[in-house]
Amino acid sequence: MSQSREHEAPVVGLIAGGRQFPVLVAQGVKAKGLRLVVAGFSGHTNPDVYPLADAHRELKLGQLAKLLDFLKEQRVRQVVMAGTINKPGVLDIRHFDARAVKVLLSLPGKGDDAILRAVSSLLEAEGMELVSPQAYAQGLGTPLGVLTRRAPDEREWADLRRGAMLAREMGRLDIGQGVVLREGIVAAVEALEGTDAAIRRGCELGGPGCVVVKMLKPSQEERVDLPSVGPDTVRELARGKGTCLGVEAGKSLFFDLEAAVEAADRAGIAIVGLAPEHLESGGGETP
Template sequence: MGQTGSDARHALALSANDRIAVVAGSGLLPKEVADGLVKAGYRPLVVAIEGEADLEDEPSRYDFLRVTHEELGKLLSILKRRGVTHMVLAGGVARRPPLSTVRYSPKILLHLPRLAAGYARGDDGLLRAIAGFINSYGIKLVGAHEVVPELLAPQGQLTKMAPTRADERDISAAIAAARAIGRLDIGQAAVAVGGRTIALEDIEGTDGLLRRARVLRSHGRLAGKSRGVLVKCAKPGQELRVDLPTIGPQTVRDAHEAGLAGIAVEAERSLILECGETVRLADEFGLYLLGFARGREQ
């Protein structure tokens, strides 16, 4: 792939015999991962979850399989028969069908106690339990950034606009808040204005966080205050193979609508989708886009 720097450090060594499946949910990430693998000379198997993935069969570029939510319980058996050695989970899944409608393979019953224990430990505990279950089929769960490392946010300023000293105070406040909710396994993002955190990410995700930040602009002590920042960073101790903090063009649009001055993400532990367009939009709106070092504010 011709990687240098951080790309080379994160790239996964794959052989000609390896077979990669991209399990595609919603959003831009599945397409970015599939496109990156094709550019690198691989022919992935794209598994599109019905009602979630916005991907169609492209026989000239990759193999394709469409599955329903109810069929996910047997997916690993199907992938094993197709010779899959590595799996990437990419994109969101909004609908969770009743357990009684899901078709399970007999093997999953043996792992239910571990999966239940992982669920009780929160999102990251469940993800680790799922990774263990996938590995039991001889399939290795890998992160999107391991197969397409150019998705990782680099360190430093990416836009023409740079943060001011006041912006740096906002960034520090938001990083501290995002790390605090990350330790509680709640979310990965925070918004700060005027040196204070005003909103934290919850189950609504970053979209909901930025909607609330926009509404808060007209409330109380925030009325009349300008600028502010969205910060996203990985949870301390997070399972990095799934659900890395992610931004893209829509994040920039939403941040602009919320009246923010910029976005800061944790370098090499966050993803930037459609990076060229994301940076272009930030420049158009006069926002700064920054990748900060992992150790900042820890």
């Protein structure tokens, strides 16, 4: 006699975007011996994730009804969202189905967090549990404190504190997670374009010495879309002659930390895992 569904190992549905994160999650799911179902999106999803799946389907962004039907057909019980989405593509509603349009029109705001919360609620209403990707891809949290050989100087600490406060405010408004500034003057705020493009624009406008700060949005759903950085972030900052990167410790993802720190050390960039005390005036230097 087969086990009841309540005692079966969960089928994990991965809603996959771009870059390496969905691949890491998929590898973690398979390492646990679980069945993996991947839903991807044309032009957005890293194709390297598909060979790891027991079943997969590629959809167009906005085909919400087809996404839900596919996950239900595959008896998915846990859902993980991982990977980047080309956010300007979200504005192209030509391929949105009626279900997606209804959700979009019902939202008071159209920021990332509002959309992700709405999709999360739909998944849970269909009996699927939304799970943090860190359940299957561990060890990616940003450590606390100065991570590079060089610590920020006094001016950079001041920009980190101001940047953290501004990033929190931008997050509260569901605009973005990051800000680029120098000498307290904001050069760029991350929005639809993503972190790398915001750094390019900010460093071009702010000039050498820019500081980048990324923080979790105050009301953000922590099971999806955590702030994330990695070697590409550091390389972009180095190209723009930026000098410091601050990322919220414990509430953000840092991919390939060792490689990123090595690249930062070569470029003379300081990296800090920020704690709440860094928001306080006069706070900063971490032992």
